[in-house]
Amino acid sequence: MDIISQTLTSIRNANYCKNQFVCIPPLFINKQLASILKTEGFIESFKNIDNKLILYLKYKGHDQIPILTNLQRISTPGRRVYINSKEIPQLFGGLGIFILSTSKGIMTNKQAQKIKLGGELICSIW
Structure with a gap:
């Protein structure tokens, strides 16, 4: 693991x-x-x-x-999931977050959308 x-x-x-x-x-x-x-x-x-x-x-x-109801791993060592800045999804209308690994470091989907940066989808949290 x-x-x-x-x-x-x-x-x-x-x-x-x-x-x-x-x-x-x-x-x-x-x-x-x-x-x-x-x-x-x-x-x-x-x-x-x-x-x-x-x-x-x-x-x-x-x-x-x-408060944390779900923590889910998205990208795994055997199956990497990458998205660009235009494909970054919203989770429950903004109530949940996706955590991305980008060239500027680890950040949430909201932060990545603001600076128009894509990366590897690490996990989702709500």
């Missing part, structure tokens, strides 16, 4: 069990993913402590309904 799939699965499992946080390896791509999740409001915060990246998950209401 690749690093991104492993990270998304860890977050998905922790979210399913309603854990308050999840620990993932402090790799550069994981830090960028955590930064995007924080900026878009899908997680509370993240910290790099003792060679671990800790993501604090976000829930709503007294029943602790997860």
